[in-house]
Amino acid sequence: MRRIKTTILYHCVVMGMGLSLYQTSAQANDDPLSVLPPEIAVKKSFSMMxxxxxxxxxxxLADNQKAKLNAGHYEWTAKLGLNRRSEQLGASYQEQEFALERPLRWFGKADKDRAIGDKGMDVAKASYADQWHEASRSLMKDWFDAMRESRSLVTLRHQVEIAGQLAAxxxxxxxxxxxxxxxxxxxETELQRVRALLQQAEQREELALQQLQMTYPGLPLPSFNELPVPKNISETDTLSTEHWLHKIMxxxxxxxLAQAEAAYVALQAARIEQDKMPDPTIGIRSSRERNGQERIMGLSISIPFPGAARQSERLVAITKSQIANEKMLQTQxxxxxxxxxAITDAQRNFSSWQTLDRLSQQSQQQASLMQKAYQLGEVGISETLTARKNASDATLxxxxAQIDALAAYARLHLDAHLIWALEEEH
Known part of the structure; x- marks a missing residue:
């Protein structure tokens, strides 16, 4: 037993030193964002969604609505009238009347409508940018989910190989x-158990890859040999938390989008407020009476009297503006x-990966030594299988955890618009 303990200790020291050297080399060369699909492929895929x-x-649509607001919703109205005048003494006359009328926007209402059209364009552009970012978030989640299944598959295939060696x-x-x-x-029972886990992992990977292919047309599937070593944002940026928080906000x-919508609704409310003073209708009139013996030219102006409907519409608009402001504050x-x-996840996932990675290395060392000891007849099968199962669970x-750390690091860069950004943002 003393010889076994000495052997285990020796192997732990040697493998631990090797792991430390490997990690130092990997950290110097690996880019955590290298696991992501190329940006040009992402943008091409998004163009087909x-x-x-x-x-x-x-x-x-917003541009068309802007043009409509600039033109106004008032139109010219033409009126034509034909009359026949008859007198008691028997004379009769043909008379004609023509009028052309159009309401006019006054007191700055046309300028307000143009401002509403411009703000509507801002809302539409912000909505598109927000949809783009949400699609990027969904892609990143689906991408790392597929990667997680692929990595589990690699690990389980290795475990099947080891379980086969132990059964032999x-x-x-x-x-x-x-x-x-x-x-x-x-x-052999342990070998069958790991094989069953492998079959389940193969099915999950197939479904995850199908999801990527169907949701993101033209996007290449994840392909990698070894995962890069995650980075700790506190080590890459001296102003870590504050820097990332300001960058995202x-x-x-x-x-x-919420700010643009609040401003848009506020402009609409201000426009409705202006309608307390109704718009006048201006017209010109021309008529011929008594078979043309009398010709009349004139101007007309009419103004409706505002009623309760206008006041109610004004109150509704004010309430909508207040609601939009509250939603903006909630969104903020x-x-x-x-x-x-996102910042906390990036920091904590990195720490979790470091802890679990050390545990995995130690468990693998213990399992390897237990397997050698079993081959030499120094331990039983139960202890060996337990060590192997613990090592498998720790590796998975x-x-x-490594993929979680890489995903959190990438998500932080995505929310800060450092990757997969719209062209307007560069």
Whole structure:
């Protein structure tokens, strides 16, 4: 037993030093963002997504609505009248009347309508940018989900190989008469368990890749040999938290959309407020009476009297503006909270990965030594299988934590618009 402990200690020291050297080299060369699809491929895929094409058409719609507001909704009205005048003495006359009328926007209403049209364009552009960013977030989540399944598949294939080796060792020892048949059954049972996990992982990977192919047309599938080593944002930026928080808040599409919508509704409310004073209708009139013996030219102006409907519409517009302002404040709080969460996730996921990675290395070392000890007949199959299962679980957990750390790092760069940004933002 003392020889086993000495052997284990020796291997732990040697493998630990090797791991430290490997990590130092990897950290110097690897880019955590290298696991993401190329930006040109992402933009090409987004150009084919129906929801983004529809949102882009919203900008064209807003431009048409702007032109409509600039022109105004008032139109010229022509009136034509034919009369026959008859007198008691028997004379009759043909008379004609013509009028041309049009309401006019006054007291700055036309300027307000133009401002509403411009702000409508801002809302449409902010909405498209927000849709783009949400599509980027969805892609990033689906991408790392597929990567997680692929990495689990790689790990489980390795575990199947190791479990097969252990089952072969048990079979040889049974044939040699060193152990009971029960140990071979236990090793083969473990092999079947890992194979079942592998089959489930293959199915999950297939579904995840199908999701990527169907949702993001033309996007290449994840392809990698080794994952890069995650980076700690506090080590890459001396002003870490404050820097990232300002970066995300200063250029956030969701907040910009809420601000644009609040300003848009406020302009509409101000425009309706101006309608307390109704617009006049100006007209010119021309008539011929008594078979043209009398010709009349004149101007007309008419102004409606405002009623309760205008007041109610004004109150509705004011309430809508207040609601939009409250939603903007709510969005501002939400965005700040999400930004802080993204920063915290990047920091904590990195720390979690470091802890789980060390645990995985230690578990793998222990499992390897236990397998060698079992081959030499120094330990039983139960201890060996337990060590191997613990090592497998630790490896899967470390791999998942590594992907979580890479995803959090990438998400931070995405929310700060450092990757996959619209052309207007460069």
């Amino acid at each position: 129906p929801q983004l094409r529809a949102s882009n058409l919203g900008i064209r 060792i048990a079979s040889k020892r049974v044939k040699a008469g060193d152990v009971a048949r029960l140990e071979q059954i236990s090793a 200063d250029d956030n599409h969701e907040l910009e 709080m939400k965005v700040q909270l999400m930004a802080q969460k 957990a470390a791999s998942s």
